[in-house]
Every structure is written in C-alpha cells, then in structure tokens.
Amino acid sequence: MTLRTWQVRLSLGIALLTTLAFALPLAYAARQQAVDRAQQLSERRAAVLVAVLAATRDPGAVRAAWRSTGDDSASTCVRLPDGDVVGRCPAPESSVREAVKRSRTFRARTTHGQEVLLLPVGLPEGRTAVVESLVRVDEQTDGVAAAWAVLAAAVAALTLIAVMGADRLSRRLVRSSADLVRAAVAVGRGELGARVRVGGPREVQEVAAAFNTMTDRIIGLVQAEREFAADLSHRLRTPLTALKLDLDLFEGRDADRLRAAVTALDHEVTDLIGRTRAGSGDTGASIPQESDLTAVVGARMPFWEALAHAQGRPCAVTVAPGPLGIGLSEDDLVAALDALLGNVFQHTPPGSGCEVYAGVLDGVPSLVVEDAGPGITGSETVRVRGLSGGESSGLGLDIAARAAENAGGRLVIGTARHGGARVEMRFGQPEPAHRRWSPEDRRRSGMTGRCPTSEARGDAASPHEAW
Numbered sequence: 001m002t003l004r005t006w007q008v009r010l011s012l013g014i015a016l017l018t019t020l021a022f023a024l025p026l027a028y029a030a031r032q033q034a035v036d037r038a039q040q041l042s043e044r045r046a047a048v049l050v051a052v053l054a055a056t057r058d059p060g061a062v063r064a065a066w067r068s069t070g071d072d073s074a075s076t077c078v079r080l081p082d083g084d085v086v087g088r089c090p091a092p093e094s095s096v097r098e099a100v101k102r103s104r105t106f107r108a109r110t111t112h113g114q115e116v117l118l119l120p121v122g123l124p125e126g127r128t129a130v131v132e133s134l135v136r137v138d139e140q141t142d143g144v145a146a147a148w149a150v151l152a153a154a155v156a157a158l159t160l161i162a163v164m165g166a167d168r169l170s171r172r173l174v175r176s177s178a179d180l181v182r183a184a185v186a187v188g189r190g191e192l193g194a195r196v197r198v199g200g201p202r203e204v205q206e207v208a209a210a211f212n213t214m215t216d217r218i219i220g221l222v223q224a225e226r227e228f229a230a231d232l233s234h235r236l237r238t239p240l241t242a243l244k245l246d247l248d249l250f251e252g253r254d255a256d257r258l259r260a261a262v263t264a265l266d267h268e269v270t271d272l273i274g275r276t277r278a279g280s281g282d283t284g285a286s287i288p289q290e291s292d293l294t295a296v297v298g299a300r301m302p303f304w305e306a307l308a309h310a311q312g313r314p315c316a317v318t319v320a321p322g323p324l325g326i327g328l329s330e331d332d333l334v335a336a337l338d339a340l341l342g343n344v345f346q347h348t349p350p351g352s353g354c355e356v357y358a359g360v361l362d363g364v365p366s367l368v369v370e371d372a373g374p375g376i377t378g379s380e381t382v383r384v385r386g387l388s389g390g391e392s393s394g395l396g397l398d399i400a401a402r403a404a405e406n407a408g409g410r411l412v413i414g415t416a417r418h419g420g421a422r423v424e425m426r427f428g429q430p431e432p433a434h435r436r437w438s439p440e441d442r443r444r445s446g447m448t449g450r451c452p453t454s455e456a457r458g459d460a461a462s463p464h465e466a467w
Helices: 003-055 059-068 070-075 093-102 144-188 202-247 253-278 293-311 330-347 396-406 439-445 452-457
Strands: 076-079 085-087 106-109 115-122 128-134 315-319 354-361 364-371 410-415 421-426
Touching (some): 003 070, 003 076, 003 128, 003 144, 070 076, 093 106, 293 330, 293 354, 293 364, 330 364, 330 396, 330 421, 396 410, 396 421
Parallel strands (some): 315 354
Antiparallel strands (some): 106 115, 115 128, 354 364, 364 421, 410 421
C-alpha cells in the first residue's frame, strides 16, 4: 500500500466516523419529530369531536359532526355513555375503562399494534364519553425519508470533500517523498551527484536537507579515500623502482622469480592508480567480467609452487579439466588466490604442507585451499574486514569472500583433512549443506592428483606425492 492510498483511506475513515457521529442523531431526531407531529395531528382530530360533545349529546348530531370531518373520520370514533358508538373504535375495552377511570388522556395499543389516543369527556349528568383517535402510520413516517436522504447526501458530500482535501495534501507529501526515493535510488546506483529538492511539509524538508548533507559527506569521504589511495599508490612506485634496479644486479632462478613478483606488484599498483583516477561514479553500471578458473589457477600456481619449494613446503595442486568459466575477472581471481595462499605461508609453520584444488564440487565451480597448519578458530570473526589475530592486515579472507560473493557464491571455512584450515570459494549458488572434499570427489571431477605445471617443469616428484 502506497503512502497516498494509506492517507486517503485514513481520511475516509475519519470523515465517515465524524459525519456519522452527527448524522445518526439527526436521523433519529427527524424520525422522532415525525412521530410527535403525527401524535399532534391525532390530538387535533380528537379535539374536534370533543368540542361537538361539549355542545350536544344527541347521537345523531354527533354522528353528523363525525361525518363532516371527511378523511379524519376513518381515524376517529366516539363512545357515548349509553353504549352507542359513532365510527369504528379499535381500542380494547380494557384501555377504555382505564381511560375513564383516570379521567385524563390515555394512550393505548390496538390488537394490530397501532397507537390510539383516548380522550375521556365528562358530561353534566356525571357520565363519561370517550373520543378515540388513531395515530396514523403514514403520518409517523411523513418526511422522514426525505430528511434521511438529505442527511445521506450531506454525509457523502462532506466525506468526499474531506477525502479530496486529504488526497490533495497527500499528493504534495508523496511528491516530496518520491523525489527522496528517486534520489536515494540514484545514489544507490553510484550517482552521488543526485540531490533532493527541499519542499513539502517541515518534516520532509528536514529529511531532504539531511539527505543532501549525507550525500555531500559521502562525496567528501570518497574523494578523501580516493586521494589517499592515489597518494599511497604513488608512494609505492618509488620503492618498487628501486627494488627493480637492485634486482638487475643479480642473476639466476631466484632473481627471475623475484623480478616476476615485483613486476606483478607493479602491475597491481598501476591498476590501483587507474581505478582511483576513474573514481566510483560508475559502480552502478559495472560490466560483468568472466574468467577461466582452471586456466587462471594453473597459470598462477607455478609462482607459489616455487615459493613453497624454497620454504620446504609440500604443495599439491589439482586442476580439473577446463575450461571452467566463472563470473569473476582474472585479476580478482588471482588476488583472491594470492590472499588465501598468502595466509597459508604467513600463518603456518615452515614446512607445513598445502593443497589447492580448482574444479567442480557439488555441481558448483570451486577453488579450495587446504593447509596442515594449526587451523582457524572463530571462522566468523576472521571474516571481519581489517580484523586479524596476528600481525597481518586482516584483509585476506575478506578479499576472498568478496570475490566469491561477486561471482554469486560464498566463502566456506572449515577443517582440512590434515587438521589445518580449509577455505573453499564457491563461484555459484551456495548449497544448503557443505560436504568435504574427498578422494571420491576428485575421481568424479576427473582430477589427476598431479599438477600439470609441475609435470611440465620436469620435477622428480610432484608436490602431491611428496606430501
């Protein structure tokens, strides 16, 4: 339900309750007034015959006077003391006797439920005559329908006026709220220049002004973060350049590996500078990127295998037959893999083995990194960005988790087969239940248990066999 509909319904309910609170008593009063008017007419008809009895007691004269009343004769009658009856008297005998006994006006009901007025008239001889006059039903409802129709029209008109006024006010409020919603959606798409026109009720104006202040503050924070990142990136270029020059003085396999690492780091710094200069204004229209999971992992692992060999770490690499596409860019996938393996090399003792698998698990493309270290305690805590129990930045698992989420999946942390940590990046819809990676999974996925890159280098034994 929209705000405008809710306000119109609320106004309709309040208007109906208010008008009915006045209309219902007025309708009852109109009905009661018609009844009182009918009783007064009945008394007038009876008063004519009372005046005749005051002048004569002759039944013939009374009957002639009764006939002269015209249509009123159908509603009146006279009971004479000698038992003669002029007209048709519907009142029961018991009511007549009660009226004579009380010697005053008495109201009674006929056998058909009609109200009848009894007027006892004392005669000089000490006897009493009774004049009866019916209260007509048509006179009791005369004008009531018209009065009720006028009241109903008044209720409808007042309700309509109230609803139209509320709708006019709600349109003004909704217009201001719609501007705020459109601006909020624009900011959510990354259009930080969106602003809200300050207008409408005072509360809406305050919200609009606060929203504009908030977006200004966000722009300031983003600009400050962008400048800080650019400044930090440029500061890193100087030591990287010096490191490159120093490596030119060395030759050999280790020097080549270090040069490759420095070149990769330089590439990351250059990319960071480019992203910083581009800004974050196009975040809402980002272009989806894809990469081949098996190809990227197979190309990146030789660097880490060499580092593991230098530290005496057994490192088993299993890459399923490809290609295997995922919704993540190659740079982001490499960054996530480096973050996970960096954690292994930094937080496990020298000589602790590791194992990497890239392929399909439970029908979902996955990247699994296991180690034989002490494991991870508090898996939910270590996911918090910037929080680390050691001397690291605390961003490794966060980088991997964000990469998995960007690809439509999630990060699963558990215990490895060797008792260490097991981190699984699932690049797809998460499964309701997590199942550990077993040798049977490898056989179904077509894993060889050997890293093709290791075989291509002609090592004496694969890292998996050494572990």
